[in-house]
Amino acid sequence: MLFLQAAEARHAIAQTFAVINYSPTPLAQRAIAKGVMRDLQARRLRPNVPVPSRWNPLKFVRLMRTETGSLSAAVAALLYDGAWTSSGGSFRLAEQLGVSIPELCETALRQRGQLRYLEIGAGWAGMRSPLSNGMIPRDAGGLAQRYKQELGETVHLHLTNLTPWHEHLPDGVTEHSHVTAAGLTALESQGVARRSVDFIYSQAAAYFETDHVSFVCAACRLLAPGGAMIFNHRPAIAEEIDAIMADHGVRCAGRVDLGGMNGSVAHFQRPAEKAARKTLAAYDPAFRRAAAR
Numbered sequence: 001m002l003f004l005q006a007a008e009a010r011h012a013i014a015q016t017f018a019v020i021n022y023s024p025t026p027l028a029q030r031a032i033a034k035g036v037m038r039d040l041q042a043r044r045l046r047p048n049v050p051v052p053s054r055w056n057p058l059k060f061v062r063l064m065r066t067e068t069g070s071l072s073a074a075v076a077a078l079l080y081d082g083a084w085t086s087s088g089g090s091f092r093l094a095e096q097l098g099v100s101i102p103e104l105c106e107t108a109l110r111q112r113g114q115l116r117y118l119e120i121g122a123g124w125a126g127m128r129s130p131l132s133n134g135m136i137p138r139d140a141g142g143l144a145q146r147y148k149q150e151l152g153e154t155v156h157l158h159l160t161n162l163t164p165w166h167e168h169l170p171d172g173v174t175e176h177s178h179v180t181a182a183g184l185t186a187l188e189s190q191g192v193a194r195r196s197v198d199f200i201y202s203q204a205a206a207y208f209e210t211d212h213v214s215f216v217c218a219a220c221r222l223l224a225p226g227g228a229m230i231f232n233h234r235p236a237i238a239e240e241i242d243a244i245m246a247d248h249g250v251r252c253a254g255r256v257d258l259g260g261m262n263g264s265v266a267h268f269q270r271p272a273e274k275a276a277r278k279t280l281a282a283y284d285p286a287f288r289r290a291a292a293r
């Protein structure tokens with residue numbers, strides 16, 4: 001069953017790539033296949049379950065049995081499935097960088113009259129059980145609650161995943177499944193215009209992208225003037241990422257090395273477009289006539 005679902009997901013991802021004329025390398029294909037299997041496992045767990053290490057087999061099997069409802073599935077997970085993780089989706093990495101995503105969202109909404117938020121590799125993204133700190137959202141699910149009235153009108157949330165995670169989402173929240181970070185350009189044919197996204201976030205997801213060049217270029221195409229992006233990446237590619245961003249007019253506003261599997265978390269900004277400066281000629285017809293002569 002799991003293998004059939006994995007084959008279907010890989011096929012659907014290949015179709016997304018075909019739409020944008022993208023050919024992944026054999027290395028990328030292997031990473032995607034691994035990511036798909038991880039997705040299918042993690043999706044079977046409730047959000048934010050603290051999965052014990054397989055070095056503690058009794059605890060592991062007990063938890064897996066509770067989560068999957070089957071002892072044979074729990075034993076198979078112990079013997080064959082590799083490390084299991086539970087996805088929640090949260091703003092934890094941005095918080096570690098000292099950036100408040102809720103504040104960035106409020107500012108975008110106030111200044112531009114609309115907010116388009118994109119989370120890459122969102123998993124559950126808190127849509128099942130939103131996290132909040134009092135009234136302050138701590139995940140995309142929290143944003144959906146905060147902007148309940150505006151969703152689908154002035155606020156749009158987009159979540160990408162390698163496989164479909166969500167069956168029901170409110171209007172204004174769209175899951176783009178079978179989309180990888182390198183294949184983000186596919187969103188342009190799924191209702192997300194170029195230079196329209198105010199905030200792009202990815203926690204423990206774009207990190208796994210092997211083609212970071214395509215990812216960064218595609219993300220820059222989607223990012224709106226005045227928009228921001230936060231994601232974690234392998235520390236070794238920091239300089240290259242900064243150089244590609246700079247080519248697109250996007251600059252690094254901060255980075256922190258968290259070490260281990262979190263790598264480095266970086267914050268990027270695209271400057272807002274300056275209001276078109278009107279020259280004297282635009283106001284004075286005599287001046288305009290003289291300039292035309």
Ligand SMILES: C[S@@+](CC[C@H](N)C(=O)[O-])C[C@H]1O[C@@H](n2cnc3c(N)ncnc32)[C@H](O)[C@@H]1O
Nearest residue numbers: 035087088089121122123161162180181205209
């Ligand atoms: C470990 S989960 C993290 C989920 C969530 N962001 C969180 O913090 O709990 C990995 C997520 O990354 C996605 N993913 C894996 N490889 C990816 C890639 N190459 N590009 C984009 N997303 C990817 C998976 O679909 C999944 O949603």
